[in-house]
Amino acid sequence: MADLFDQTPATPDQGAAATPRPLADRLRPRALTDVIGQDHILGPEGPLGVMLASGSLGSIIFWGPPGVGKTTIARLLADETDLAFVQISAIFTGVPDLRKVFEAAKLRRSQGRGTLLFVDEIHRFNKAQQDGFLPHMEDGTILLVGATTENPSFELNRALLSRAQVMVLERLDLAQLELMAQRAERELDRALPLTGPAREALLEMADGDGRALLNLIEQVAAWRVDTPLDPASLGARLQRRAAQYDKSGDQHYNLISALHKSVRGSDPDAALYWFTRMLEGGEDPRYLARRVTRMAVEDIGMADPQAQAVCLQSWETYERLGSPEGELALAQAVIYLALAPKSNAGYAAYKNARSAARKTGSEPPPKHILNAPTALMAEQGYGDGYEYDHDAADGFSGQNYFPDGMARGVYYQPVERGFERELKRRLDYFVKLRAQRS
Structure with missing residues (x-):
């Protein structure tokens, strides 16, 4: 599987002249210095740069999206260190294949040469298969370079991770994709028949994937057109690449985190962007409705009690209308939450009260607030001394309602925002009365 590319064309194999090689294969880098992007790991101060300079290359797990150079860099590392390069895929390799x-x-080691074993989609191996690499890594039989598009923290064994360094490869930005397009044009010996805006649209279609870009360029270069194509004409001829999104994987959690934090940060535009990114990726709108309602409870709370009602109403509207019309109601709830006053005082109070309840879970209520439906219970002092709040002139008795002997807890501390400003005024009033009457 090719990833990143080189401007120097390779010599075709004998007998293969009749079968043109794909552009991505023709532009494969011959050296690490030809790789586009990933300077943060390949540069002199990057982890791979330091390893190579010191002559001490260790096992590595490359984590990143498709088409950013994982396979290419692994192959070039083998060349740099004079190791035999062996490539397998976890999708097609079983235990017997691994043994071989x-x-x-x-055998190669006994003959004086090491092996760099590149394992694509390494997260597809189960725990037992992953454990099978360990003894061969430890005795130096192999230097393992794994590649995964999934979060290694979730998908790989701790034992394997402890013996390898995880390096994160980043999706290519537009400038890097443009450099790749220029290399492709030199290899093809002609410019792409695109206007400036159409060229930018082509780069955006690749969505940070270098291999996808070269495949698109190969299609565009084959067209015979009289005048350069504009974005509309390009879009009519090419299908936009689907955005990377896994409803059960790392992208799912990254995007819902981005949505939640944008709402919390009172940015309706960013919140709508992440909300629609998830919808475009195929996310279930009901999942989003549930998470948006949670945001109202957790981050807005009593600062705007209406926020929960807006979320529930939008959820109900979605259930009645379905997609795509009902998604607009959810989008409007997202806007409302982003612009609502924020407070997590209720959420913090709940957690603090739960913590106190766990520590004092055996303490009985004070007897004066217990009912006494029997004579025996009355003799035991149940209800004795209880003051009926409605009998007080201001409707407040100021009695203690915590267990006897337990210090009074202070859990709810409202903020000076939205409706909670009014709640804080009321709370301060009751605190003042309680102090006077105690």
Whole structure:
């Protein structure tokens, strides 16, 4: 699987002249210095740069989206360190195949040469298969370079992670994709038949994936047109690449986190962007309705009690209308939450009260607030001394309602925003009366 590319064309294999090689294969880098992007790991101060300079290359897990150079960099590392390069995919490799790979690596080692084993989609191996790499990594039979698009923290064993360094590869930005397009044009010996805006649209279609860009460029370069195409004409001829989104994986949690924090940060535009990104990726609108309602409870709370009602109404509207019309109601709830006053005082109070309840869970209520439906209970002092709040002139008795002997807890501390400003005024009033009457 090719990832990143080089401007120097490779010599075709003998007998293969009749079968043109894909552009991505023709532009494959010949050296690490030809790789586009990933300077943060390949530069002199980057982890790979430091490893190579010191002559001490260790096992690595490359984590990043498709088309950013994982396979290419692994192959070039083998060239740089004079190791035999062996590539397998966890999708197609079983235990018998692994045994053969390890036996071949042992034989190679006995002959004085090491093996860089590149494992694509390494997260697809189960725990037992991942554990099978460990002894061969420890005795130096193989230097493991794994590649994954999934979060290694969730998908790989701790034992494997402890023996390898995780390096994060980043999606390519527009400037890097433009550099790749220029290399492709030099290889093809002609410019792409696109206007400036259409060229930018082409780069955006690749969505940070270098391999996808070269595949698109190969299609565009084959067209015969009289005048450069504008964005509309390009869009009519090419299908936009689907955005990277996994409803059960890392992207799912990253995007819902971005949505939640944008709402909390009172940015309706960013919140709508992440909300629609998830919808475009195929997210279930009901999941979003539930999470948006949670945001109202957690981050707005009593600062705007109406926020929960808005979320529930939008959820009900979605259930009645369905997609895509009902999604507009959810979008309007997102806007409302982003612009609502924020307070997590209720959420914090709930957590603090739960913590206190766990510590004092056996303490009985004070007897004066217990009912005494029997004579025996009355003899035991149940209800004795209880003051009926409605009998007080201001409707407040100021009695203690915590367990006897337990220090009074202070859990709810409203903020000076939205409706909670009024609640804080009321709370301060009751605190003052309680102090006077105690």
